[in-house]
Amino acid sequence: MDLYSFFNSSTSYRVRIALALKGIETNFHCVNIRVGEHRDAHYVAKVNASAVVPAIVDGDFHLGQSLAIIDWLDGKHPEPRLIPAEPKLRAHVLEFANLIACDIHPVNNLRILKYLTDVLKVTPEQKDAWYRHWVAEGMQAAERLLDEAAAREGGPWCFGAAPTLADVCLVPQVANALRMGCDLSAYARVMAAYRHASEHPAFVKAEPKNQPDYTA
Incomplete structure (x- = not known):
């Protein structure tokens, strides 16, 4: 699994917390939003159509938006669950x-x-x-x-x-x-x-x- 993140992005921070709580290791890729790397044509076309961070790539599956990513992680790796079932x-x-x-x-x-x-x-x-x-x-x-x-x-x-x-x-x-x-x-x-x-x-x-x- 690949994580596209920027250290000072709070949305990336959310996903990093979720990954750490679930004990999931990823391949890290820096996307420096301060210099506009999130708008790179390849990144937008192949990784995150929203042109933001974070993004997750798992094989041929890719997903942006932190809350969607965390919901997907809860489904794929349900322990510990971060969005309660009750x-x-x-x-x-x-x-x-x-x-x-x-x-x-x-x-x-x-x-x-x-x-x-x-x-x-x-x-x-x-x-x-x-x-x-x-x-x-x-x-x-x-x-x-x-x-x-x-x-x-x-x-x-x-x-x-x-x-x-x-x-x-x-x-x-x-x-x-x-x-x-x-x-x-x-x-x-x-x-x-x-x-x-x-x-x-x-x-x-x-x-x-x-x-x-x-x-x-």
Whole structure:
């Protein structure tokens, strides 16, 4: 199995966590999105038609989009399961994961920030304000969902006693927000889940600084 990834991509980070939790080793391929390698014609035609990272190639099967990849991994390598089978818990985990993946990440990823600065010519201060605004909106909602989950499931992870897709999505988003200087001190449950996950060997293995293409 081949993984196409970039160390500082939070969506790639999600897939690396899932792979590490399941103990799956891959052949690593760096796709440097900072210099546009994700738009290379061969990559788009043969690996990922969406022209983004991450991507998985397994024989003649190739797949992009982190949540689709993790769902596929759950089907192919079901232990440990990251998207629960029980319908209500599954729905809550997907609700939380989609909050991260659909409401926070898309408006703050690299191509959006570059469009703000390169095309719309916003100032660095305006770009940072944009980033902080959407992080704050998203994290407020995440905190409320984790409050509800704590009352239902308890446990040190986002939803109970084991990591799920919720934790897989939360950790890269929090890491990005901290890297961008966001104050997350108001989100006690978010940060408790983040700190707990960050001590797990699979999450450590997946960290950007531990990737072969890492640059400071």
